[in-house]
Amino acid sequence: MAHILILGGGAAGLAAALAAAQTDPTARVTVLERSPRPGKKLLATGNGRCNLDNEGITPESYSSADRAALDALLRTVNATDPLGWFRALGLYTRTDETGRVYPYSNQAADVLALLEHHLARYGVEVRTGCTVQTLSQSRGGYVVLFSNADGADESLWADAVVCAMGGSAGPQFGTDGFGPRFAAQCGGALAPLYPCLTALQCAKPDRRLAGIRAKAHAALYNGSTLLADYRGEVQFTDYGLSGICIMDLTRHLTPAVKSPAVELDLFPDVAEDALSALFAARVPLLPGDTAADFWLGLLNAKLGRALWQAAGLPDADVHRLSAAQWQKLAHTAKHWRFDGLTPCGWKQAQVTGGGLALTELEPDFQFKGCPGLYFVGETLDCVGRCGGFNLHWAFGSGLAAGRSAAKPRRAVPSQKPPRKKKH
Numbered sequence: 001m002a003h004i005l006i007l008g009g010g011a012a013g014l015a016a017a018l019a020a021a022q023t024d025p026t027a028r029v030t031v032l033e034r035s036p037r038p039g040k041k042l043l044a045t046g047n048g049r050c051n052l053d054n055e056g057i058t059p060e061s062y063s064s065a066d067r068a069a070l071d072a073l074l075r076t077v078n079a080t081d082p083l084g085w086f087r088a089l090g091l092y093t094r095t096d097e098t099g100r101v102y103p104y105s106n107q108a109a110d111v112l113a114l115l116e117h118h119l120a121r122y123g124v125e126v127r128t129g130c131t132v133q134t135l136s137q138s139r140g141g142y143v144v145l146f147s148n149a150d151g152a153d154e155s156l157w158a159d160a161v162v163c164a165m166g167g168s169a170g171p172q173f174g175t176d177g178f179g180p181r182f183a184a185q186c187g188g189a190l191a192p193l194y195p196c197l198t199a200l201q202c203a204k205p206d207r208r209l210a211g212i213r214a215k216a217h218a219a220l221y222n223g224s225t226l227l228a229d230y231r232g233e234v235q236f237t238d239y240g241l242s243g244i245c246i247m248d249l250t251r252h253l254t255p256a257v258k259s260p261a262v263e264l265d266l267f268p269d270v271a272e273d274a275l276s277a278l279f280a281a282r283v284p285l286l287p288g289d290t291a292a293d294f295w296l297g298l299l300n301a302k303l304g305r306a307l308w309q310a311a312g313l314p315d316a317d318v319h320r321l322s323a324a325q326w327q328k329l330a331h332t333a334k335h336w337r338f339d340g341l342t343p344c345g346w347k348q349a350q351v352t353g354g355g356l357a358l359t360e361l362e363p364d365f366q367f368k369g370c371p372g373l374y375f376v377g378e379t380l381d382c383v384g385r386c387g388g389f390n391l392h393w394a395f396g397s398g399l400a401a402g403r404s405a406a407k408p409r410r411a412v413p414s415q416k417p418p419r420k421k422k423h
Helices: 011-023 040-048 067-080 082-089 108-121 178-185 244-252 272-285 301-310 323-334 389-405
Strands: 003-007 028-032 093-095 100-103 125-127 131-138 141-147 153-158 160-163 190-196 213-222 225-236 240-242 260-265 336-338 351-356 373-375
Touching (some): 003 011, 003 153, 082 093, 100 108, 131 178, 141 160, 160 178, 160 389, 178 190, 190 244, 213 244, 225 244, 373 389
Parallel strands (some): 003 028, 003 160, 028 125, 160 373
Antiparallel strands (some): 093 100, 141 153, 190 351, 225 240, 260 336
């Protein structure tokens, strides 16, 4: 009987475990999870509603240091059809207007309960409170040393091991970057880690704007170089900027970006010259002669006053402004720049950027040179946009690895032996 060991009981690990058991019902499948219960981070996704997939999956929705390797592995993920797999398990879903897929009940707990039900049905053993320490090759397979729930050291031998220990994002859910460090201990090359899908802190935030939301086009720059741009709702906070389009920009805010800045276009559907003319044309219609009067019906009053100040215009005598001043206001409204940005830390980050280089993996997520050893999920150098893209990657990579791990393989000499290095 084959023994397949899954390290990590998150989305990718649970999918790998169930996929392995489905592929070979005779196999012994064991999950080692450090937390008291598996799926802790899964329960928090989608604000507790579990945005488990997206109907608009494209390669452009993901970032990695190696685009070619990402495209190849994403084809593998898509071929596993995570959404179809869930529906075959009995999950009924709903899709919103943006393509985000949720369980029909809107309850993440239902997704986890469904997975746990099928894991038990297939006889998968889930052991919690287990902290992995080392992995080494032995007798054509692998030995994993870990401390168990009682604090005692224990080891397990397995024909195949799937490493799904997450990244650094969300330490409150039991992840601390051990997954990528473990991959490095096994000889893998890492791309530097950075927090992704998180808010941005500004060097000089305008706390008067905290809580205000506005539709905008947001663009991320490194100095004067455009890195990425998205459109959506921006939320102003007492520390900086948030909102889905802002969080999506942080996928591109790698450690190599030294001079990050965000420009907001608060009128993305109006050209700058047309906006200048619109501003000037409204003056005779205003109820008063102040900047506060000017923004009536255009922007939130506080937001409008902050924009007015950013343009350096006088607060009174709006009727006396020149064409050049209206042009300056229009330019500021379409290029409102925020410098001195830093991403919020790991606790607020939804996912981890960087990780094990995708070039280290075979198309089935097997670690090159180590038959039967797999790395999946957030441990890898891949991060998707907000909206179910990252769970699509987690579930799909877990499915691919679990199915491959459960298939018979011919042992070959390893070209890259995992290092026996303790965390």
